[in-house]
Amino acid sequence: MSSLDQYSVFGSPIKHSKSPRIHKLFAEQTGQAMQYSAELVPADQFVQTVKGFFTQGGQGINCTVPLKELAWEYADLRTERAELAKAVNTLALQEDGRVLGDNTDGVGLVTDLQNNHQIALKQKRVLILGAGGASRGIILPILQEAPLTLTIVNRTVAKARTLADEFSHKAKINACGYEDLAGQSFDLILNATSASLSNDLPPLAAGILAAGGSCYDLAYANEATAFVRWAREQQARNSLDGLGMLVEQAADAFYLWRGVRPATDPVIQMLEAERNS
Ligand code: ATR
Numbered sequence: 427m428s429s430l431d432q433y434s435v436f437g438s439p440i441k442h443s444k445s446p447r448i449h450k451l452f453a454e455q456t457g458q459a460m461q462y463s464a465e466l467v468p469a470d471q472f473v474q475t476v477k478g479f480f481t482q483g484g485q486g487i488n489c490t491v492p493l494k495e496l497a498w499e500y501a502d503l504r505t506e507r508a509e510l511a512k513a514v515n516t517l518a519l520q521e522d523g524r525v526l527g528d529n530t531d532g533v534g535l536v537t538d539l540q541n542n543h544q545i546a547l548k549q550k551r552v553l554i555l556g557a558g559g560a561s562r563g564i565i566l567p568i569l570q571e572a573p574l575t576l577t578i579v580n581r582t583v584a585k586a587r588t589l590a591d592e593f594s595h596k597a598k599i600n601a602c603g604y605e606d607l608a609g610q611s612f613d614l615i616l617n618a619t620s621a622s623l624s625n626d627l628p629p630l631a632a633g634i635l636a637a638g639g640s641c642y643d644l645a646y647a648n649e650a651t652a653f654v655r656w657a658r659e660q661q662a663r664n665s666l667d668g669l670g671m672l673v674e675q676a677a678d679a680f681y682l683w684r685g686v687r688p689a690t691d692p693v694i695q696m697l698e699a700e701r702n703s
Contacts, residue, residue, distance in 0.1 A: 431460040432483060433683065436467040436475065437490035444697065445488055448676045451696070452688035460485075460684070472496045480519055486683040487517040488676075494529075494559065501527025510593065511563040516679040528682055531560075532567030534675030535616075535644065535668075540571070542670050542694065545614060545640050545663075547571035553612040554578045555628045555653075556619035557585040557601075560644055564618065565589070569597045577612070579604055581628075604629045611636040615657075617643040622651040630656065640664035646672060648701045669701075670694050 435445040441464075449462035467475045469492050476497075479487060489497040494513035498504065501514055502524040508514050514527035539545040552573040554561050557580035568576060577600040580586035586601035593599055613636050619628055622645035635641065641657030646668040650658070657665035673694045681687040 431458075431485045432479075433460060433462040433486045433488075434479060434484065435462070435464050435488040435490060436472070436493055437464075438466055438468045438492065440464045440466045440490070443490065444672060445490075445676060448673055448693055448697075449680060451693050452677065452680045455688050455692070456680075456684070456686050458684050458686070467493065469493060469496060473500060476500060476517070476525075480525065485519050486679070488679055489515055489517065494563075498527055501525055503527070505529070507532060507566050510566045510596075511559075513559050513563055515563075515675065516682055518682050526682075528679070529563055530675040530678035530682070531671070532564040533678055534673075535564050535642070535671045536567045536571060537674040537678075537690075538666075538670035539614075539640075539642065542674075542691075543640070543664055543666065545642075547573050547614070549574045550613040551575045551611070551636070552577070553607075553615045553634075555615065555617045555630075556580060556621075557582070557589045558618070558620065560618040560620070562589060562592070564616070564644070565593050565599070566596065569593065569599075573614075575600060577602065577607075577610075579607060579628075604631075607631060607634055610634065611639070613639045615639070615641045617641070617645070617651075617653040620645075622647070622653055625652050627652040627656055632660070635660045635662055638663050641666070643667045644671060669697055673697065 446464050497514035504527040508527050508529040511529040516528040518526045578586040583603040590599035590601040641662045643651045643653045654665050673690045677690050
C-alpha cells in the first residue's frame with residue numbers, strides 16, 4: 427500500500443457508492459493526506475477482506491449493504507449507538523490494534539434534520555415507517571433529542587413491537603400497524619422502509635401528517651422517491667430524501683478517523699447540483 431493512510435468502503439453492490447467522492451472532497455477541504463477506495467465485498471468474503479485490509483496498514487472502513495451486521499460482529503469494541511443499532515457502518519483501527527465499530531447513520535440523519543433543515547425533534551411527535559435495520563440504526567440518536575413521542579409502524583406489527591422493546595430501557599416507544607394510525611397525526615414522518623427501492627409506498631392515510639409537519643426518506647435517488655412525492659402531495663413543510671444524511675454520516679466517520687469534522691454544506695450542494703443537472 428502507499429504511504430498515505432488508507433480507507434475504504436466495502437459493500438455489494440458498490441459501483442454507485444458516492445462515499446469515495448464525498449471523502450475525497452472532505453480530505454481536500456481539510457488538507458488530510460489520505461486515500462479512500464471502494465471495494466466490492468460479498469458477505470462471505472467480509473472477514474478475510476477486513477483482516478487483509480487492516481494487516482496491510484488500512485486505517486478505517488465504511489460498511490454498507492449487506493455488511494453492517496457482519497461489521498458489528500467483527501468489531502472488538504463498539505460505541506453505544508452502534509451497540510443498540512446492532513449494525514456498524516464505520517470501523518476504525520485503534521492504536522492498541524483493536525477495531526472500534528461505530529454507527530454514524532442516526533446522528534447523520536439528526537444533523538441533517540436539525541442543522542441543515544431546521545427541523546427540530548424536541549417535543550415533536552415522530553413516526554418511523556419500518557422496523558428493519560435502517561429503523562434500528564436511527565432510534566437512539568432520535569431519542570437523545572427528546573421527542574414528545576416516538577412511534578414505529580410496520581406491516582409486520584410483531585417486528586415493530588420487538589424493536590420498541592429493545593429500546594424500552596431508554597424510553598417508551600409506541601409500536602403499531604398502519605391501520606392503527608387512524609386518527610393520529612405526526613410532526614415528522616421518517617421513511618426507513620425499503621419500499622422506496624422498489625418505487626413503492628407504505629400505506630399511509632391522508633391526514634397523518636400534522637399541519638406544518640415534515641417528511642424525510644432515508645433512501646435517496648436521482649428522481650423523487652414515491653414517499654417524497656407523497657409528502658409533496660400532503661404539502662409537507664419539507665419533503666426530503668437521504669442525500670444530506672449520507673453526507674453527514676460520512677462526516678462523522680471522517681471525524682472518528684481524522685479528528686476533524688469537514689464542512690458538509692459545500693459537499694451536499696455539489697451533489698444536489700449534480701443530480702439536478
Ligand atoms: P433494512 O435493513 O433496509 O431496514 P429490512 O430489514 O429488510 O431492510 O427491512 C425492510 C423494512 O421495510 C421492513 O420494516 C419492511 O416491512 P415488513 O417487516 O413488514 O416486511 C418494510 N417494507 C418493505 N417494503 C414495504 C412496503 N412496500 N410497504 C411497507 N413497508 C415495507
